[in-house]
Amino acid sequence: MAGRFKSTLRWSQVTPEAQYLDRRQLMGGAGALALSAAILPRGAAAASRYSTDAEPNSYEDITSYNNFYEFGTGKGDPEDHAGQLTTEPWSVKIDGLVDRPGTYGFDDIMAKMTVEERIYRLRCVEAWSMVVPWMGFELADLLDIVGVKPSARFISFETLVRPEEMPGQKYPVLDWPYREGLRLDEARHPLTILATGLYGKPMPNQNGAPLRLVVPWKYGFKSIKSIVRITATDSQPQSTWNMQAPREYGFYSNVNPEVDHPRWSQATERRVGGGLFSRRQDTLMFNGYGDEVASLYAGMDLQKNF
Amino acid sequence: MALAATVNGAVRRIPVWAVYALGVLPPVWYFYLGLTGGLGVEPIKALEQKIGLLALQMLIAVLAVTPLMRLTRINLMKFRRALGVLTFYYVTCHLLAWLVLDIQDPARIWADILKRPYITVGMAGFALLLPLAITSNNLSLRKLGPLRWRRLHKLTYVAALLGAVHYVMLAKGLQLEPLIYLAIITGLLALRLPMMRRARTA
Numbered sequence: 217m218a219g220r221f222k223s224t225l226r227w228s229q230v231t232p233e234a235q236y237l238d239r240r241q242l243m244g245g246a247g248a249l250a251l252s253a254a255i256l257p258r259g260a261a262a263a264s265r266y267s268t269d270a271e272p273n274s275y276e277d278i279t280s281y282n283n284f285y286e287f288g289t290g291k292g293d294p295e296d297h298a299g300q301l302t303t304e305p306w307s308v309k310i311d312g313l314v315d316r317p318g319t320y321g322f323d324d325i326m327a328k329m330t331v332e333e334r335i336y337r338l339r340c341v342e343a344w345s346m347v348v349p350w351m352g353f354e355l356a357d358l359l360d361i362v363g364v365k366p367s368a369r370f371i372s373f374e375t376l377v378r379p380e381e382m383p384g385q386k387y388p389v390l391d392w393p394y395r396e397g398l399r400l401d402e403a404r405h406p407l408t409i410l411a412t413g414l415y416g417k418p419m420p421n422q423n424g425a426p427l428r429l430v431v432p433w434k435y436g437f438k439s440i441k442s443i444v445r446i447t448a449t450d451s452q453p454q455s456t457w458n459m460q461a462p463r464e465y466g467f468y469s470n471v472n473p474e475v476d477h478p479r480w481s482q483a484t485e486r487r488v489g490g491g492l493f494s495r496r497q498d499t500l501m502f503n504g505y506g507d508e509v510a511s512l513y514a515g516m517d518l519q520k521n522f
Numbered sequence: 523m524a525l526a527a528t529v530n531g532a533v534r535r536i537p538v539w540a541v542y543a544l545g546v547l548p549p550v551w552y553f554y555l556g557l558t559g560g561l562g563v564e565p566i567k568a569l570e571q572k573i574g575l576l577a578l579q580m581l582i583a584v585l586a587v588t589p590l591m592r593l594t595r596i597n598l599m600k601f602r603r604a605l606g607v608l609t610f611y612y613v614t615c616h617l618l619a620w621l622v623l624d625i626q627d628p629a630r631i632w633a634d635i636l637k638r639p640y641i642t643v644g645m646a647g648f649a650l651l652l653p654l655a656i657t658s659n660n661l662s663l664r665k666l667g668p669l670r671w672r673r674l675h676k677l678t679y680v681a682a683l684l685g686a687v688h689y690v691m692l693a694k695g696l697q698l699e700p701l702i703y704l705a706i707i708t709g710l711l712a713l714r715l716p717m718m719r720r721a722r723t724a
Contacts, residue, residue, distance in 0.1 A: 483630075489564075
């Protein structure tokens with residue numbers, strides 16, 4: 217249900233649209249002008265208040281620095297190569313332990329969902345972070361529509377495999393398709409959304425168009441992109457990075473400053489977009505969403521279940 | 523060989539200082555790009571990686587000088603010291619980018635060196651290059667004597683291998699590029715094995 221979750225991040229912390237639209241776009245489209253004018257007053261009012269410590273991320277930051285290995289391993293590869301991805305038509309196969317399995321068209325799903333904005337922190341396992349103004353709906357709402365059977369305990373996800381449009385898939389960098397999974401209670405948590413856009417626009421291809429998961433208290437790689445399959449299962453599903461290097465990437469992968477990645481510390485992070493002399497900041501437990509999600513892991517050893 | 527003669531003729535006309543002068547520029551250029559937005563929205567990592575790759579490429583150039591002369595008679599020996607010193611300069615810039623811009627915290631730097639194997643390996647490579655850089659002058663060559671000097675400078679082989687392994691170890695997933703660097707460096711070192719040299723002269 218839309219409106220259940222209240223974000224502590226506000227529109228005032230988002231870079232005004234006018235700052236990321238380049239001049240040509242601004243001059244070129246009256247529509248773009250009107251849109252930026254609508255957002256500008258709210259954004260401009262408080263931008264300076266936060267400009268020192270929590271610099272919000274521009275559209276350029278969010279769309280030019282991506283990990284989406286389907287398009288290459290370089291951070292700029294997704295922006296360079298994702299343009300060729302066809303996202304219309306798009307459908308998601310929903311199967312497993314659900315009452316109404318089937319292939320659901322993207323537009324049909326959208327017709328039933330209320331999209332709202334969620335401005336979330338994003339913490340990558342590589343120790344960088346961003347703040348992203350997502351548009352999307354709660355995964356729980358979609359799960360309610362398909363009806364999850366009582367025997368289901370996990371939800372798994374798969375990304376599209378289409379090497380002719382996803383050049384990174386021509387190499388076995390990872391074991392395609394990209395797979396992710398959540399425990400059912402994590403999947404049903406109101407913070408967990410399927411995002412369909414950002415900055416009020418349809419999802420850019422490099423960010424996982426047209427439909428991607430966003431689980432803000434987990435490392436970014438859990439938030440699987442360009443989803444074509446959602447399955448309810450009774451056993452813990454495989455997840456790509458866990459398959460690749462189980463010692464480095466656990467199934468849970470909750471943001472945790474006390475559990476280091478074997479190759480680097482997770483105690484601090486660097487907010488993208490701060491330039492060459494950007495300072496690191498402390499990483500927060502559950503990426504700062506502890507009040508909302510810590511209870512999901514009560515009694516669990518998070519050093520072991522990393 | 524006509525080609526070798528032409529190249530060697532051209533080489534004779536290029537002064538060594540020109541190699542130093544050109545070689546100093548790339549890290550400075552990348553730093554400038556990083557300051558002005560030319561390295562994207564996360565310039566620290568980009569700078570670190572670009573200079574790291576430069577260092578590996580220069581190491582490959584250093585290791586290629588001798589096999590190139592043996593196989594093609596192209597003689598770049600005159601530049602080898604300059605290439606070696608530039609390698610050390612790139613590795614130092616790479617290390618500084620990591621220390622000063624990336625990690626920032628001295629306590630964490632030391633912890634990382636001890637705890638993170640790929641950083642341990644990288645630092646070991648840097649440590650091995652240090653005495654080589656210090657003795658890359660005629661005075662040291664005379665003081666050590668050519669035999670001991672050459673033996674010392676064989677540490678380049680170990681450092682090169684450590685550099686390549688450092689790159690392989692930090693890749694996520696099965697990535698091709700680090701493995702290509704490792705293969706080239708291993709190949710250039712293999713050409714120096716006594717049996718390879720014998721096989722070619724036989």
